[in-house]
Amino acid sequence: MKLKTLLTLSALSAAITLPGVTLAADSYPDRPIEFIVPWGPGGASDLLMRLVGRHLEQELDTPVPIINMPGASGTVGLREASRRDPDGYTITQIHEGLLMAHHAGVTDQNWDTFEPVAMMTSDNSVILVNADSGWETLDDMLEAVQASPGEYRMGVTLGGIPHLWAVQFENATDTEFGYVGYEGTGERLRALAGGHITVAIEDYQSAEAFLENGDMTALAAATDERLDELPDIPTLKELGYDLEFLVTRGVVVPKGTPDSIIETLESALESVAESDAFVNDVANAGGTVRFMNRADYTDYLERNDQFIEDNAHLLD
Incomplete structure (x- = not known):
């Protein structure tokens, strides 16, 4: 009887535990989501990601505190983010600088150290x-x-x-x-x-x-067209130089984060990107909203990573 009772209790425990996991995922988020920005205050990453964090707070109805962790071309904060539990309660931001730092030998981390969620902005x-x-x-x-x-x-x-x-x-x-x-x-x-x-x-x-x-x-x-804010300033292309310098910024999470949580974040960020308030805030900061979903952002990162790998020798 004792063995039978023990087996019965174990089966009941498993049956209870599995739905409990589902319920925990379904309740995400139920506490603050830390947003590690791997750069210091005052730069574009800080300014734009604070806007993303503020609007994401409203969309998810949960606090999204910004934590600046600058150092070593952004890799100090990213290394900390990569070590966090893959539970959806740490997000961070990457741009082309991480890909460059990887191929320049500054860090062994790259975009695929993380799980991409969505691209949010681009710079002029x-x-x-x-x-x-x-x-x-x-x-x-x-x-x-x-x-x-x-x-x-x-x-x-x-x-x-x-x-x-x-x-x-x-x-x-x-x-x-x-x-x-x-x-x-x-x-x-x-x-x-x-x-x-x-x-x-x-x-x-x-x-x-x-x-x-x-x-x-x-x-x-260094853009395709003149900036509305600087209408009298010509582009490099107008002046005869076929150059465009673009930085995009996207949100990623630690490797191993469950798909259900990534999908929740992706959907929330898409809603943020589509909101007039966010578009206006980013425009007032001089940036441009450029949303890509998880699949498209992953494809973009793969292609850009190859371009940077092919051109990193220019720094030798």
Whole structure:
């Protein structure tokens, strides 16, 4: 009887436990979701992901606190995120910088260290110079830099996407800069405004306040078309250089996160991306909403990863 009773209790326990797991998944989320942003405050990743987090809070009716974890080209925060339990209560953000850091040998992590959920935004990049340079056009800058190779300093993230952009820009314009490495956009912009560097390629929304204050000047937009916010600034393509510098930002979760939870997050992020309030907030920050669902985002990351792998040798 004791053995029979024990077996019966074990069967009942299993029958109760399995529905319990389903109920736990169905109740997701029932506590705050930590959003690790692997960059410091003030840059585009921080600004845009705070908007994503704020609107996701409203969509899921649960807190989404932002936790900044900068360091080592964004890989410090990403490594922490990758070690978190795959339970849906940690999300993080990646962009092309992770792919670049991987192929530059900075980190063994790559996009497929995580489970992609959705792409959310893209940036509009511009060529910026310190206002004290006196340069008013791209030709002004190119003439000066070509006459003094290596003298003018450009801010980059060494081994990151800004580094690749700098090399591509040099190759296309027959210039040579001295590179100064910074961890993120916020640091580079402060260095540019303070005159510690002369040139940087940055996203418009992060630089907007510095441009309005007269700390720096935009010489060209690295976009397909002129920016509405800078209608008098030509694109690099207009000026004869077939270059476009694009950064996209998407949400990922630790590997092994259940599909049901990823689908909940994907659906919520799609609703966020479709809301007028979010679109307006991102536009006011100078960015563009660019939503891709899980499947399309995964395909984009695979293709872009191959492009970066093929071009990473330019940093040698």
